[in-house]
Amino acid sequence: MTTTKVSICNAALSMIGDSSISSFDEDTARAERCRSIYDQQRKAVLRDHPWSCAKRRTILAPISTHPSFGFTHAFRLPADYLRIVSANMEQYEIENRHILANTNQINLEYIFDNDNEETWDSMLVEAMSLKMASRLCKPLTGSDAAGQSALDEYERLIRKARNVNAQERPSENMVYAESSYIGSRY
Numbered sequence: 001m002t003t004t005k006v007s008i009c010n011a012a013l014s015m016i017g018d019s020s021i022s023s024f025d026e027d028t029a030r031a032e033r034c035r036s037i038y039d040q041q042r043k044a045v046l047r048d049h050p051w052s053c054a055k056r057r058t059i060l061a062p063i064s065t066h067p068s069f070g071f072t073h074a075f076r077l078p079a080d081y082l083r084i085v086s087a088n089m090e091q092y093e094i095e096n097r098h099i100l101a102n103t104n105q106i107n108l109e110y111i112f113d114n115d116n117e118e119t120w121d122s123m124l125v126e127a128m129s130l131k132m133a134s135r136l137c138k139p140l141t142g143s144d145a146a147g148q149s150a151l152d153e154y155e156r157l158i159r160k161a162r163n164v165n166a167q168e169r170p171s172e173n174m175v176y177a178e179s180s181y182i183g184s185r186y
Contacts, residue, residue, distance in 0.1 A: 006024065029140065041131050056110055058078060070093075074098045077099060080112040081112065084110050087099060087108055087109075123161050131150075
């Protein structure tokens with residue numbers, strides 16, 4: 001089965017006990033509500049975790065205008081930028097869709113606004129369905145019980161995604177300080 005906006009919304013609607021939709025364009029309250037909140041919720045879910053299926057790398061060069069103080073250069077963030085993963089430096093600040101830093105180049109790893117659901121990880125699809133269910137429940141059913149339940153499950157899923165993410169990345173190499181105890185026995 002292909003993953004689409006509609007299939008994600010239908011999973012969310014099913015979670016709250018509501019009927020499914022056939023398209024975002026249909027003239028129903030459910031479709032209108034899904035259509036009106038989907039993009040905002042997608043961006044929020046993508047910002048909540050560094051999903052590997054929404055990760056990009058780019059090299060940024062400074063723009064010609066400089067910050068008034070504090071940093072020597074400003075770098076324009078990519079248009080599809082949602083969240084920083086790494087700037088490969090310790091001191092920087094994000095301000096008004098720019099990264100301010102004291103360097104001539106930034107090797108940026110970031111989460112982009114991935115709106116191609118077909119490329120999403122299964123955990124991201126589930127997270128989006130849960131987030132949509134939490135937002136659709138009260139307006140469509142009048143009750144918030146299933147919505148709160150979906151939100152609680154969403155929070156658990158994000159924690160689980162962090163654990164999975166940690167397993168999929170190699171661990172950092174530990175550097176031990178020189179010590180007379182290293183290599184000695186009892």
